[in-house]
Amino acid sequence: MRAATHVHIASSWLHRFAKCLASGNVAATVSCLHPHGYLRDLLVFTWTPRTLHGPRPTAAYLADTLAAAAIVHVRPDARPGLAPEYGGLSDFLPLRAVSAGFAFTCAGGAGSGYFSLVACPEVGGEWRALVVMMRLEDIRGHEEIREVGGGCGEHTLAWSGVxxxxxxxxxxxxxxxxxxxxxxxxxxxxxxxxxxxxxxxxxxxxxxxxxxxxxxxxxxxxxxxxxxxxxxxxxxxxxxxxxxxxxxxxxxxxxxxxxxxxxxxxxxxxxxxxxxxxxxxxxxxxxxxxxxxxxxxxxxxxxxxxxxAPRVPLVRDREVFRGVSLHSSEYQGGAVFAGHRVVVVGAGNTAADLCQDLVFHGARSVTMVQRSGTWVVSSSSARRLMERMYPDELGVDVCDIMAMARPLALMRKFDKVTERQMMEQERETHRGLREAGFNIVSGKNFLLRYYETHGGFWLDVGCAELIRTGKVKVKQGVELSCFLEDSVMFTDGSYIEADTVIFAIDDSTSxxxxxxxxxxxxxxxxxxxxxxxxxxxxxxxxxxxxxxxxxxxxxxxxxxxxxxxxxxxxxxxxxxxxxxxxxxxxxxxx
Missing domain, CATH: 3.50.50.60 (FAD/NAD(P)-binding domain)
Known part of the structure; x- marks a missing residue:
């Protein structure tokens, strides 16, 4: 798409949206959104953050709030990085959007927003907003301080005293x-x-x-x-x-x-x-x-x-264990465990890092205990994704605005569509893990898992290769049942000899x-x-x-x-x- 075309699409839509908002016409405002679109409100219409999906919930929300919000002076945001752009909303989706930032004035004060428009086949290919994020920037008369002069009392007072x-x-x-x-x-x-x-x-x-x-x-x-x-x-x-x-x-x-x-x-x-x-x-x-x-x-x-606070899961007969058992929060490096047979309970980021560190420092054996399943992505893939979200050429504040314009509900939908492509991208890493007995789960990327459960994933910086080559062994689908003098027993009745047990689960279990x-x-x-x-x-x-x-x-x-x-x-x-x-x-x- 030529630049002039997507600039025209963005400005035309924003002009229409501005008129609808200023008129207080709920139906017209909702018609600017895609039939499956999202409105994310961060303190513009109410004082509680909300994300509305679809025309009926959005219309019901705006019926009680649009007029009182008094949104006027809607205009393009002139900050670098917020000019209209045409591109993909996801690395794996063919869906393309015209996106841009905008500013406005509302009853509370100054506001800013961001939208992504997609062609809507339901209405003859008209460009409508798949997502609109609007947030209150400042309360009128109580704006955030952007800079200060530095002199105190017209340069008559010392800064240190003030x-x-x-x-x-x-x-x-x-x-x-x-x-x-x-x-x-x-x-x-x-x-x-x-x-x-x-x-x-x-x-x-x-x-x-x-x-x-x-x-x-x-x-x-x-x-x-x-x-x-x-x-x-x-x-x-x-x-x-x-x-x-x-x-x-x-x-x-x-x-x-x-x-x-x-x-x-x-x-x-x-x-x-x-x-x-x-x-x-x-x-x-x-x-x-x-x-x-x-x-x-x-x-x-x-x-x-x-x-x-750290929590060590209750495992029977811990007092009879002649080795060392500790929580990952107490772990201060693998050197002291050289020559030890170590069992690491957990399969998230912390567990993977500890296993890698223990192998490097010469642990006699390292076994990762994976209770259920874990989502794993290579650090290089994660880096590419995150650097596209936060590129060098844009300010952090602008990148944050664009991140806020990707509601989690929309990210969930993207994940459902793009799961197969993402799994293909990690195919070799996942194949090696599966062959070693590690359970790979899919369906949600690491950002969604972080927001929803704060665990269940790791960004791989080398542990996957250690598992593939057998330097880190995997005990999958079980939990610790009890301690023995020089080993630990699992819920399936099996046991592993151990000198050290580290609890490293990155969620409410630990x-x-x-x-x-x-x-x-x-x-x-x-x-x-x-x-x-x-x-x-x-x-x-x-x-x-x-x-x-x-x-x-x-x-x-x-x-x-x-x-x-x-x-x-x-x-x-x-x-x-x-x-x-x-x-x-x-x-x-x-």
């Missing part, structure tokens, strides 16, 4: 207490700072980044560096494509300084914070290095991850859910009001994170770097709206 006053004010009376100083908590804190929401981060470890330093030494992010960028601060051009554990830990530590975040290390909330519904404030006591400090934030954001772990901080009465945290709802939106939880003033933030970058804005806008009186605590209760 910064010391700001920190003292936050430390004594923060609007928000953020529990967790990993990448999620820091992204959220950085966003809040630019949104003029004062936030104090409490991190239980001695140093920021220790949540990474304490994990196994060979840990390296399996997604390329651009996907793992922090808000406002790109990595240097010389940064490794796949970031090692210690580099990301050190990067987070310096990020606190460069973003002027207020973080207390060696600090944690004591049981049990109390919420005053009349004052709309918490009373929470923080143990700061042994000194109790009482705070009264309006909001608490739990940013301690999706998975909570970790508590964060909601349950937080019961030791918050009371059961509080946490019983909180709904599910993580997984997806019936519309494909993530449950319980960056949105109301069921308890006023209590929020969860979790997920990959992209999630905290993009949806920290959603969380900030909701909290800002509450503080401005645009929303009340009844809404925030979910």
């Amino acid at each position: 910064e010391a006053q700001r920190r003292a004010a936050i430390e004594s009376d923060p609007d928000v207490l953020i529990i967790g100083g990993g990448q999620t908590g820091l992204n959220v804190a950085a966003r809040f700072k630019q949104m003029r929401i004062s936030a104090l981060v409490v991190e239980g470890n001695r140093r920021v980044g220790d949540n990474w330093r304490k994990r196994y030494p060979t840990l390296t992010l399996h997604s390329p560096k651009k996907m793992n960028s922090m808000l406002y601060q790109a990595y240097p051009r010389t940064w490794p494509v796949f970031t090692p554990r210690d580099k990301i830990a050190d990067w987070l530590e310096q990020y606190v300084e460069t973003q002027d975040l207020v973080v207390w290390t060696n600090a944690r909330p004591l049981p049990h914070p109390i919420y005053d519904g009349a004052a709309k404030r918490w009373t929470v006591v923080v143990d700061r290095g042994g000194t109790p400090v009482t705070l009264h934030p309006a909001h608490i954001v739990v940013a301690a991850g999706v998975l909570g 970790y508590e859910g964060i909601r349950d772990t937080m019961r030791c901080v918050f009371s059961d009465a509080t946490m019983d009001q909180v709904g599910p945290v993580w997984g997806v709802d019936e519309e494909g939106e993530l449950r319980g994170v960056y949105r109301p939880t069921g308890h006023p003033g209590l929020w969860f933030a979790a997920g990959e770097f992209y999630q905290s970058r993009a949806f920290s804005k959603q969380l900030a806008l909701q909290i800002k709206a509450i503080e401005l009186g645009m929303l009340d605590s009844t809404w925030a209760s979910g």
Whole structure:
């Protein structure tokens, strides 16, 4: 398709869509969408993220919200990368789309969006939107700070003194207490700072980044560096494509300084914070290095991850085992297990990394215990996919917008259509695994599995070849039944001699859910009001994170770097709206 043609298609559709929105005509607006199209609303029509699929649900949703949204001044987005483009929506689908970004003004303030148009045979080939994503960018009069001049008091005050006053004010009376100083908590804190929401981060470890330093030494992010960028601060051009554990830990530590975040290390909330519904404030006591400090934030954001405290599955007769048994969170490298017969329970990313590390360090034998099935893709294939989503030539914020315009419900449909092609691409890797007794499952790619279950996949960086060649053996379809003195027995009655057993399952079998772990901080009465945290709802939106939880003033933030970058804005806008009186605590209760 010639460039002039797809630019004309995009501008014509956007002009029509703008007129329909401004008129408040629900039927006309819905007619701009494909009969199987999606509308993803991120705080434009309501204050809760929604994804509507199909004309009837979309029309019903807009009937109560379109007029009040008051959407006007719809126009193309001039930012680089958001101009109309023609291309495939998926690597394997023949479906081609015209996609572009746009901006608008709504009742809440400024908004942005992204659409993908496909030719619709049901209406004579007319171009309609397979997906439209619309999100609130800023509340009018309370816009995110884009930059500051640097001089203080018209250059009459020293920055150090002004910064010391700001920190003292936050430390004594923060609007928000953020529990967790990993990448999620820091992204959220950085966003809040630019949104003029004062936030104090409490991190239980001695140093920021220790949540990474304490994990196994060979840990390296399996997604390329651009996907793992922090808000406002790109990595240097010389940064490794796949970031090692210690580099990301050190990067987070310096990020606190460069973003002027207020973080207390060696600090944690004591049981049990109390919420005053009349004052709309918490009373929470923080143990700061042994000194109790009482705070009264309006909001608490739990940013301690999706998975909570490590959990070692209960296996009978563990005390009789003469070897070593440990959780993967305690694993600090394979050198100490040289010469050992090691059983690794689990078949996800962590288990694969540990098996590879153990072989390299000379373990006598390594056996991976695979309970059910695992989705495996080579790291090179995953890298190509993710670098197409986050190409070098586009800004991270633009890539995030386009990622938000791919609802999980639509990704599920793509997977059903493209499963055969994807399996063919991984045919040689999967063949070697199957021949070694490993169970390969399909039907959902690693991104969907991550969002839905947080496990059940691995991105292969070498373990598949070790399994194929027999250097890592597979025990499939069973679980540990009991320990013996120098071996472990399985539910099928078989056993393996072992000196070391490592539990490395990347899901709730080996970790508590964060909601349950937080019961030791918050009371059961509080946490019983909180709904599910993580997984997806019936519309494909993530449950319980960056949105109301069921308890006023209590929020969860979790997920990959992209999630905290993009949806920290959603969380900030909701909290800002509450503080401005645009929303009340009844809404925030979910």
